[in-house]
Amino acid sequence: MSAAGRAVAVRTVDVSRPLSPIEGVARYAGVRVFVVDGEQLLGAVDIRPAGAAAISAARLRDAIAESLGQALFTRDIARQLVTVGAPSFRTDPAIAVSIVVPTCDRPEDLRRCLASLVSQSDACQVEIVVVDNRPGTGTTREVVREFPGVRLVEERRQGLSYARNAGIAQARGDIIVATDDDVVAPPGWIDKLVAPFGRPEVAAVTGNVLPLELESESQRLFEAYGGLGKGFTRLEANGDWFRAHRLAVPTWQLGATANAAFRAAIFRDPAIGLLDEALGAGMPTGCSEDTDLFYRILKAGHVIVYEPSAFVWHRHRTSMEDLRHQILAYSRGHVAYHLTTLLRDGDRRALWRLLYSLPKTYLRRTWHRLRGRSEYPLSLILLEIRGTLAGPWALWRSRRRVRELGPSARLESRPSSPEEDTHAVPVESRSTQDPAAEPPVAPLARVPR
Numbered sequence: 001m002s003a004a005g006r007a008v009a010v011r012t013v014d015v016s017r018p019l020s021p022i023e024g025v026a027r028y029a030g031v032r033v034f035v036v037d038g039e040q041l042l043g044a045v046d047i048r049p050a051g052a053a054a055i056s057a058a059r060l061r062d063a064i065a066e067s068l069g070q071a072l073f074t075r076d077i078a079r080q081l082v083t084v085g086a087p088s089f090r091t092d093p094a095i096a097v098s099i100v101v102p103t104c105d106r107p108e109d110l111r112r113c114l115a116s117l118v119s120q121s122d123a124c125q126v127e128i129v130v131v132d133n134r135p136g137t138g139t140t141r142e143v144v145r146e147f148p149g150v151r152l153v154e155e156r157r158q159g160l161s162y163a164r165n166a167g168i169a170q171a172r173g174d175i176i177v178a179t180d181d182d183v184v185a186p187p188g189w190i191d192k193l194v195a196p197f198g199r200p201e202v203a204a205v206t207g208n209v210l211p212l213e214l215e216s217e218s219q220r221l222f223e224a225y226g227g228l229g230k231g232f233t234r235l236e237a238n239g240d241w242f243r244a245h246r247l248a249v250p251t252w253q254l255g256a257t258a259n260a261a262f263r264a265a266i267f268r269d270p271a272i273g274l275l276d277e278a279l280g281a282g283m284p285t286g287c288s289e290d291t292d293l294f295y296r297i298l299k300a301g302h303v304i305v306y307e308p309s310a311f312v313w314h315r316h317r318t319s320m321e322d323l324r325h326q327i328l329a330y331s332r333g334h335v336a337y338h339l340t341t342l343l344r345d346g347d348r349r350a351l352w353r354l355l356y357s358l359p360k361t362y363l364r365r366t367w368h369r370l371r372g373r374s375e376y377p378l379s380l381i382l383l384e385i386r387g388t389l390a391g392p393w394a395l396w397r398s399r400r401r402v403r404e405l406g407p408s409a410r411l412e413s414r415p416s417s418p419e420e421d422t423h424a425v426p427v428e429s430r431s432t433q434d435p436a437a438e439p440p441v442a443p444l445a446r447v448p449r
Contacts, residue, residue, distance in 0.1 A: 008032055008046075008214035015042070015064065022055040031055060034210060035064055039188065041208060041309040043068045043232045096125040097194055097261075098173030102155075102163035103181040104282070105134045107143045109315065114147045116185040124194060129171055131155055133163040133282070157405045159282035161275040161289045164257065165408035168267055168274060176264050178257040178290075184212060184313040192310035193261050201238075203302035204262045204294065206255025207310030208232070218323035219316040224376045225327060228256050228314055235306040242298035248338060248353035251294040254304055259312045260290065262297075268411045271300040277407060278398035279336060285391075285398045286329025288337035295341060327380055328387040334358075335391025336398070358388060 006029035011022055016038045025031050026049065033045045045067045049055055099117055103110045110130070117128055128150045132140040135154040144152045155166035168176055175194055179185070189207070196205045209228035214220050230253055242249055257275075266272045273296070280289035294304055317323050335358075338350035365381055368374040 007216070008220060010034070010211060010213055012036060013060065013064075014038070019057040019060050021057050022060060023053070025049045025055060026051060026053045032211075032214060033060070033064070035068055036309075039192065039309060041232060041311055094124075095175060095194060095197065096173040097127070097175045097177060097190065098167075098171030098264075099126065099128045099177040099179060099190070100131065100164060100167030100171055101128065101179055101181055102131045102133055102160055102167065103140055104132075104163075105137050105139055106181050107139045110140065110143050110181040111146070112184055112315075113179070113181050114143070114150060116183075117179075118147055118149070119187065120185065120190045121188060124190070125173070126190060127151065127172060129153055129167045131163040131167040133158060133160070159277055160280040161277045161283070162405075162408060163282075164280075164289075165274045165277070168264075169409065169411060171264065174264055175261055176267070177261045178259075179312065180258045180314075182315045183209075183258055184315070186311070186313065189310060189312060192307060193259070196305045196307060197261070197263065199303070201303045202263075202305055203266050203297050203300075204260060204304045205310070206230075206261075206304065206306050207259040207312065208308040209256060209259050209314045210311050212313040212315045214316075216318045218318060218320045221320075221377070221380065222316045222323055222326070225380065227316075228258055229311075230255050230306060230308070232308045234308060236303060237294075237298055237306075238303045239298060239301040242295075245349065246352075247357060248349045249295060249298070249341075249347075251291040251298070252288075252334070252337075254294050255290075255306050257290040257293075258314060259310070266297060266300075266302070269300065272296045273410065274408050276340065277402045277405075278395065279333060279340065281329065283398040283401065284394040285333045285336040286387075286394065287333030291337050292340055295337075295345075299345070324380070324383055327383055328390075331384045331387025332391045332394040335388050336395040339392060339395050362388075 007027070009022075009025050009028040009031040011031055012034045013019060013022075014036050016036075022031060022033070028049060031047045031049060033047060035042045035045060045063050047055055047060070047063050101110070101113060101117070114128065114130070120126060128147070129152075130140065130144050130150055131153045133155050134140075135156060141152060144150050151170070153166050153170050155163045164178060175197055177190065177193065193205055193207050196202050208230060211219060211223055211227065214223065235254070237251075237254055267274050272293070275289045276292050277283070279285050279292055280287060297304060317326055335354065338353050341347040342350040362381060362385055365374065365376065366378065369376060369378050369381065
């Protein structure tokens with residue numbers, strides 16, 4: 001489906017129910033259908049409506065069977081062998097969860113995000129902490145006032161990692177969920193994301209990130225670039241996975257902090273700690289604070305679970321200028337991440353990625369474009385190369401900025417109440433939980449080496 005053509009509709013169908021026609025797609029060049037089976041996300045199917053006002057149920061059924069037949073067959077066999085009905089994600093109601101949402105003067109995005117978060121199920125205790133990374137405007141405070149129970153924290157030092165760290169420091173949950181203000185969470189998301197923490201060796205869980213819409217050219221090209229989703233296959237990574245890679249550890253395949261959950265204990269572990277302030281949006285590096293955190297979690301011997309059914313919807317950037325800025329930042333940040341593992345951890349596998357694997361990737365994609373095998377623009381490939389070359393300089397500038405601003409305060413003990421928290425900003429709201437009554441979750445355990 002052409003990335004540069006007309007808009008593409010985004011729809012969801014549940015194959016556990018009778019299929020209905022997809023209406024109102026005549027103006028679209030295609031329809032991307034995300035297929036779920038009850039609580040399980042199976043995959044995506046692209047269909048061209050060919051000018052039709054609707055896609056019939058029969059055509060939809062045939063397209064799903066052709067693209068996802070193997071996945072459906074495997075699901076049917078699993079049901080027969082294991083249990084009747086679709087598996088469910090069960091969350092221990094005693095688990096206390098904090099959702100941390102950094103924002104930077106994007107009130108409409110934040111309003112949509114919070115509306116989806118406050119409507120999550122009550123299967124576990126949940127608090128929502130919004131971190132305003134540009135508090136001077138006051139727009140974030142006004143939005144937060146619309147949602148009773150949501151807490152507001154201010155972090156004046158610019159940078160996504162500074163903001164996330166500030167929220168983590170003030171969060172009271174045993175599980176800390178990271179998401180972004182341009183994300184919309186579907187019903188049941190938090191239960192699916194938190195459920196794997198029933199196993200004590202699991203330190204982090206990530207979920208899929210799907211496009212909320214594909215209306216603009218920039219949104220379609222971002223999906224062609226790779227988007228934020230990491231596929232529809234469940235994955236577990238541990239210390240063995242970390243050590244088994246002869247080349248650089250591909251932590252970027254494990255998800256992103258647009259949709260991730262962590263045991264609060266890891267941020268107080270000296271072997272892991274908080275997010276690296278020199279990495280991430282708002283810094284010259286531009287990104288990769290999440291892949292670096294995943295690296296440290298795995299190096300410490302813990303387990304990360306990628307659960308694709310715990311998906312959220314992400315509103316991609318709508319202008320080409322913003323897309324170019326984003327891709328340039330991603331390329332800088334990717335290099336900065338590898339240089340960080342090389343310089344901090346002495347991991348020489350980063351050299352293979354920087355000096356061989358990454359250039360080879362750019363050459364292959366350029367060749368495919370020139371041969372007409374790809375519609376991804378050559379201008380964006382060249383922009384990625386430019387960002388890659390700028391990565392070392394961006395990392396040096398970011399490290400210098402962190403030295404000027406100072407690091408986030410290291411976590412030793414959680415605040416006992418909002419009144420004792422000198423950084424929390426009072427908002428007219430109720431607290432979603434009593435911190436003194438927080439029940440413990442299963443302790444964090446390392447996987448035997």
